[in-house]
Amino acid sequence: MNKIWYTLGALFILTAITLSAGCISSPTDTPTPVTAVPTTTPTPVSTPVEVLQNQVMTLTEEGNTLSISITGKLFDSDAENVLTEGSASNPTPEPGQYVIMLKIVETYIGGDEPAVNVAPYHFEIYVDGIGYPAVSAVLPDGYTTFPTDSILKNATEEGWLAYIVPQGNAKLAYEYQEEPLGFIRINY
Numbered sequence: 593m594n595k596i597w598y599t600l601g602a603l604f605i606l607t608a609i610t611l612s613a614g615c616i617s618s619p620t621d622t623p624t625p626v627t628a629v630p631t632t633t634p635t636p637v638s639t640p641v642e643v644l645q646n647q648v649m650t651l652t653e654e655g656n657t658l659s660i661s662i663t664g665k666l667f668d669s670d671a672e673n674v675l676t677e678g679s680a681s682n683p684t685p686e687p688g689q690y691v692i693m694l695k696i697v698e699t700y701i702g703g704d705e706p707a708v709n710v711a712p713y714h715f716e717i718y719v720d721g722i723g724y725p726a727v728s729a730v731l732p733d734g735y736t737t738f739p740t741d742s743i744l745k746n747a748t749e750e751g752w753l754a755y756i757v758p759q760g761n762a763k764l765a766y767e768y769q770e771e772p773l774g775f776i777r778i779n780y
Contacts, residue, residue: 615730641774642763651766651774656703660766662776663750664695679730685756692717692757692778693735694764697750700743710749711740714767718775719760723767726753 629645643649648661666674671691675682685691696715700708715738716723731737738751765772 594657602627608686634640634775640765640772642777643774644777645779647776649766649774649776650701652703653768653773654704656705656708657701658708658766659699659701660774660776661697662694662778663697664693664752665778666693667691671754673731675729676736677732678735682729682754683727683756689756689758692755692762693752695750695752696738696764697748698743699748700745702745707742707744709740710738712738712753713730715753716765716767716772717755717757718763718765719757721766723772724755724757727756729754752776 640653641649645665647657647664650657650659652658668690671693672684674693675684675691691701698710698714700710712726716725718724726738729737736751738753739749741749743749762778763775764778766774
């Protein structure tokens with residue numbers, strides 16, 4: 593019975609040595625050639641323009657040059673009072689949020705098209721990298737809502753937009769196809 597165990601043990605050891613010998617390579621083995629990975633040139637991503645609140649932001653959208661500026665602003669309770677005066681059904685901020693109202697001026701300076709579209713959906717306020725669109729609100733007399741319209745070269749549109757945003761550093765973004773082309777920092 594002992595001979596059987598010795599024989600089985602010897603066979604087991606020989607099998608293990610034979611199997612492991614196939615995994616060990618000698619220095620004479622030739623390495624596998626490395627396949628070159630084709631390199632591609634990354635598509636350049638334009639950096640959005642950023643200006644201070646009291647500056648005019650000039651940018652180009654598909655060959656058309658626009659200038660955008662903030663000419664009026666209301667914050668927190670002042671802005672909430674204007675919304676309340678406009679309509680009792682206007683949205684109100686939750687705890688940790690506040691209202692910002694901005695009077696925005698957009699001018700079509702020139703470009704390839706005879707006219708360009710202006711609309712509230714081009715503008716969002718970014719707080720800590722997250723964009724917040726303007727809220728739908730009825731404004732009282734003396735506050736004209738920013739229009740949805742087409743303007744000719746050298747024409748200007750202006751109006752107020754209201755936003756409800758969390759507290760933090762805020763920037764007004766002009767967006768084209770949901771990508772910000774430029775920012776205006778908002779001072780409190």
